[in-house]
Amino acid sequence: MESFLFYILASIAVVSSLVVILAKKIVHSAIWLIVTLLSLSAIYVLLYAEFLAALQVLIYAGAVIVLILFAVFIINQEKDEYEMKWHLQTPLAYLLGGMILLELFFFIGKTVFENNGVEKISLLNKIGNTEAVAVELFSKYILPFEIVSVLLLASMVGAVFIARKEKE
Amino acid sequence: MVPVSGSLALGAILFIIGAIGALSRRNAIIILMSIELMLNAVNLTFVTFSYQVGNLNGQIAAIFVMAVAAAEASVGLAIFIALYRKKRTANVDEISILKW
Numbered sequence: 001m002e003s004f005l006f007y008i009l010a011s012i013a014v015v016s017s018l019v020v021i022l023a024k025k026i027v028h029s030a031i032w033l034i035v036t037l038l039s040l041s042a043i044y045v046l047l048y049a050e051f052l053a054a055l056q057v058l059i060y061a062g063a064v065i066v067l068i069l070f071a072v073f074i075i076n077q078e079k080d081e082y083e084m085k086w087h088l089q090t091p092l093a094y095l096l097g098g099m100i101l102l103e104l105f106f107f108i109g110k111t112v113f114e115n116n117g118v119e120k121i122s123l124l125n126k127i128g129n130t131e132a133v134a135v136e137l138f139s140k141y142i143l144p145f146e147i148v149s150v151l152l153l154a155s156m157v158g159a160v161f162i163a164r165k166e167k168e
Numbered sequence: 169m170v171p172v173s174g175s176l177a178l179g180a181i182l183f184i185i186g187a188i189g190a191l192s193r194r195n196a197i198i199i200l201m202s203i204e205l206m207l208n209a210v211n212l213t214f215v216t217f218s219y220q221v222g223n224l225n226g227q228i229a230a231i232f233v234m235a236v237a238a239a240e241a242s243v244g245l246a247i248f249i250a251l252y253r254k255k256r257t258a259n260v261d262e263i264s265i266l267k268w
Contacts, residue, residue, distance in 0.1 A: 021189030093191035120222030155239035
């Protein structure tokens, strides 16, 4: 049952990500990226990561995409929404991407995974996934947590400073 | 029981799709969206291994990746908006000199 749901969500994710990179208009790409991110969030729920699924909806589909859409509407470019010239880079990118993908499939197929983590994770999630993640995050990973908060402050100040109006 | 190799294969596919999008498109916003797609594929790989091994380290790493990705998306879009004010184009081919 879980693997059947997983394959449905995986095909939704792959198809929508293909539309993201192939769509002619930018707004269509952004909307299909929302579909991709939401299907990934559902996959996280299947993988016993409910806190991360909620964070994915809140942060990615709720904040990052809205930021991208703001930028798209500020830009509001009518002409040249699809690239006119042909570059050598495009088929080269497809070729190299296909080769790397085949190599990755080869290695994933060769590895034997012992699927023994499900019992351990359900045991950890007995107190709820959020509380289990919080116990680890605030005890073992407290230093990266504080550093990430400083990083977010720095990026916020930097983004506001870079994008401000110039004084005439 | 989610198939671990199937989930890793999905992560690999999404990563390569994002990489191809970042290399072959000429619009700066689409390149940023492809980079977000790549970061999401990495998150999926982390969570899959956390599911396979049985502890929560992968999920915590995915939380940090998500935070850094949000910070980087905001700064990238700020740079892009500041650049667009001067050059009036969203095409990365025309942003080819370092200072004008």
